[in-house]
Amino acid sequence: MKAKDIEATYTVASVTGRLIGDIVGSPALGAQIVSSLLRPDEHPTERNIQGRLREALSGGSIQIKGLGPKGLKRLQSALALGKALYIEAPEVGTIVDDPAVAVQAFGEIAWEPVEKFAVLALDVKHRILSMRVISSGTATETCAHPRDIFRWLIQVGGTRCIIGHNHPSGSVHPSNEDLQLTKLLLDAGKVLDIPVLDHLVVSGGEYVSIRQTTGLWAESN
Structure with missing residues (x-):
């Protein structure tokens, strides 16, 4: 050094x-x-x-x-x-027209020392309805079940959603488990007619959009 x-x-x-x-x-x-x-x-x-x-x-x-x-x-x-x-979450009714807007909504988990999985509920015009942390895990992993995610979305009237979780390690590179969960949620969203618009991996001030960096959404159509 x-x-x-x-x-x-x-x-x-x-x-x-x-x-x-x-x-x-x-x-x-x-x-x-x-x-x-x-x-x-x-x-x-x-x-x-x-x-x-x-x-x-x-x-x-x-x-x-x-x-x-x-x-x-x-x-x-x-x-x-x-x-x-210093963590300014967008207000209810804000239109999410860019991943950066959703990242602000997930700001409260971006700095956490353990993995947390959150969901942003949107209406048909992509306006924010609510955000909720669905699960909290360890420094290396968390578990989010599609049943819990979509049950909450239905309860709050969400017709679209963006999912997000943090990586306490500082790396925002999606793991194989992240990609597998994304595929599962995309399929579940199609069945329930609640499309998953993106899956964001956040850590500190960094993030990655899995939709923008993989072909998962094209493959699911």
């Missing part, structure tokens, strides 16, 4: 530690918390620090050493406020 890269990664650690210190009221504790998230021989990066911190705050397997219940609650509240301020 170059000297400039090392300096940048340690800047990430110091800035994150300072922010945590401001929230919990102890600069020393902030630095200690960041240090506890890393292995002894591991270089700090934006992804490993922030990813592990998100997992710890969401009740995952990672524990924040030295932080009591009040401090944990403060950090969780700060995280919730950040999401509310």
Whole structure:
């Protein structure tokens, strides 16, 4: 690693530690918390620090050493406020005419440390009716059953839908399982006359449209 890269990664650690210190009221504790998230021989990066911190705050397997219940609650509240301020979900009635619009609706799962599967219900004119997280899994997989997806869509009056899930790993490349599930949902949507318009894989600020990058929709016609 170059000297400039090392300096940048340690800047990430110091800035994150300072922010945590401001929230919990102890600069020393902030630095200690960041240090506890890393292995002894591991270089700090934006992804490993922030990813592990998100997992710890969401009740995952990672524990924040030295932080009591009040401090944990403060950090969780700060995280919730950040999401509310900077993840702008499109309003009900917004027309989804581009995958980027749907990605905004899935913003709340894009940064999650575990896989979550969500569905965006649309009307016949592709206007947003509602969004719901259908299932939550582990850091590497989640399970979404077509029965649960389409039952909810029928309940809210959805006549079209876009499905989406996150990859906590940071890669938005669809897995074979993602493609198989997409095929299954396309077939189910045809039977129920509720077309699946797209399947988006999101992670952080990145996404991939499976419809735009594969031939699955052409094959299903």
